[in-house]
Amino acid sequence: MRAKIVAGNWKMNKTISESTTLVNELIEALDGVELVNTEVIVAPTFVNLQACQLLAEKSPISIAAQNMHQKLSGAFTGEISAPMLLDIGVKHVILGHSERREYFGESDALLAEKVKTALDSKLVPIFCFGEVLEERKSGKHFEVVSEQITTALFDLDKESWKDIILAYEPVWAIGTGETASPEQAQEIHAHVRQLIADKYDADMADEVSILYGGSVKPANAKEIFSQTDVDGGLIGGAALKADDFTAIVKAI
Numbered sequence: 001m002r003a004k005i006v007a008g009n010w011k012m013n014k015t016i017s018e019s020t021t022l023v024n025e026l027i028e029a030l031d032g033v034e035l036v037n038t039e040v041i042v043a044p045t046f047v048n049l050q051a052c053q054l055l056a057e058k059s060p061i062s063i064a065a066q067n068m069h070q071k072l073s074g075a076f077t078g079e080i081s082a083p084m085l086l087d088i089g090v091k092h093v094i095l096g097h098s099e100r101r102e103y104f105g106e107s108d109a110l111l112a113e114k115v116k117t118a119l120d121s122k123l124v125p126i127f128c129f130g131e132v133l134e135e136r137k138s139g140k141h142f143e144v145v146s147e148q149i150t151t152a153l154f155d156l157d158k159e160s161w162k163d164i165i166l167a168y169e170p171v172w173a174i175g176t177g178e179t180a181s182p183e184q185a186q187e188i189h190a191h192v193r194q195l196i197a198d199k200y201d202a203d204m205a206d207e208v209s210i211l212y213g214g215s216v217k218p219a220n221a222k223e224i225f226s227q228t229d230v231d232g233g234l235i236g237g238a239a240l241k242a243d244d245f246t247a248i249v250k251a252i
Helices: 016-030 046-056 082-087 098-104 108-120 133-137 141-153 158-163 182-199 221-225 242-251
Strands: 004-009 038-043 061-065 092-095 124-129 165-168 210-212 232-235
Touching (some): 004 092, 004 242, 016 061, 016 242, 221 232
Parallel strands (some): 004 232, 092 124, 124 165, 165 210
């Protein structure tokens, strides 16, 4: 049975004191909550990772990084490597987020390198993919998503997929005034699962957790998570408030 996952991406928010306060609030809020086949992950900014990891290591919360470099070391000023993350106990890393693609020009070819480095280093990548508004309106969403998955992930062997989490981001539904319905989320999730089944096999595809990352909130989480191929969420703004994030976790 594939895992249910609720992951919070804190982006460039929260000081170290604010981050540790939020982790403590989440630990307290989740105390006694039965998490059956469910993982809870949060991704603070780099400078807050170790402090949050130390707080969370004996809790049901895992700490993830928001990005990493494809090389293990070298003259890459300002970058963070997989060994650095592992050394402080981090086990997950978000790769290919739409903001990294848009603002920092990350391509699927580059992301293929990052994913391979993460897997070789025993980090679990949370690989993000999704179409922008123009691509959705022109009916190219299936094509775009297929290309992103194929280019970045389809050179991997079947065994590697046991350690990959996918996250669909309908970029057109984030801060645009447009809204993605649960049915639209399910449509893309099912498409991606079939794409993986066609490349590898159906049993393997059925074990891959695919998260939805399109403005999930307490009010819509239960309906979104009820879709057959939606295995949880990659949460943005609602992950910055303990009450909201906890309500989303409980909705799974």
